[in-house]
Amino acid sequence: MEDLSNKKSSHGILSHPGDIHCIIFHLVTLFAYGCAFWLYQHPEKIHVTGPWSRLAFICGAAIMLGWSSGIDLGVNFHNHTHRRIFRLNWLNTWFGRFWTFSAGWPSFFWWHAHIVVHHSNLLGPTDWTLPRIKPDGRAENMFWYCIAHWPKRSTIDLWRDFTSGRGQKGVGRKAIVELCIFAVLWSIPFWIDWRMALGLWVLPQWFANAWTIGPGMFVQHVSCVPKSTLFPVNHSNTFRSRFFNLTTFNIGYHLEHHDYPAVHWTDLPKLHEQLTDKLEAGKAHILPFGYYRGAWYRNELMMGDEFAGCRKQEELLATDIRG
């Protein structure tokens, strides 16, 4: 996979020409927040005549802004944590700070959660980003996981990590600096109008983290086992819906992404084709839909006996060995 993982631009401002899509996605998302704020400040233009119609606008806007923000953070910024989109370090750092604040995260915090906690310890005991596993081996309730993950669990676990120095030397100090920068940026809508900030800033961010990112994180590794010699490709699930992958930067190719995180997101479908034989031989979980169909119908599609769950494979293998 050398030809896919090491491909980088040697000129221009972008590391890869495909990253222009990442920038456009984020800028349009930020612009949408700005438009929502402006419309809120001009209620006569959107036919808002009282508290109920104002609430209707807030709820409708929060769903759409939250949906876009969830993809913007959980998928789009996610690409940046693996492969910096600019060739200039300072630009990567500052663009990152202006990237994640609109989804309620300091960029360094999300980077830590994803790279240090999740990728380095996939399905291990210290990967607190994933759903908790019950004593019977099944994942916790998805809705509870979605509600609990942000901000409650993330805050507690990040506090624990940063105060214990997990990941790198001086991580606690760096976290404080990044939190201060985040606080300044994140508070901007509150300076304009605190009610507007609650409805069109905090509420969409809650929606983004709980209902866009949460179900995705739940299904990416549900019914999976840690990578091992016996189960080399059963640590993640791959989702092949074309529409889903078109609109989410190919995040559906999740198994391939975890095995080759340095491969650019535009190359993941090609990588999937190259790995097809290996994935089929290893009974990889390759599903024809996207995350959200998987999440809504998780019991039938991804967690029941009909699904080729790795735990079931593990049990069958253990039976074979004993037999």
Place this chain on the structure above:
Amino acid sequence: MKKFATHLGWIFGRSFFPFLTLLILFGTMWWGPWITLIIAAVVWYGVGHAV
């Protein structure tokens, strides 16, 4: 021209949801907040079940 249209298509495809968000937000100026709420709920429900 064809190349330009293709690029434009990819841009709108990749950023489909932010552009749809903009469209729905500005559409509120024509159809009002209640239709916006209904459209947003249908989009969320539709994407959740179909994709």
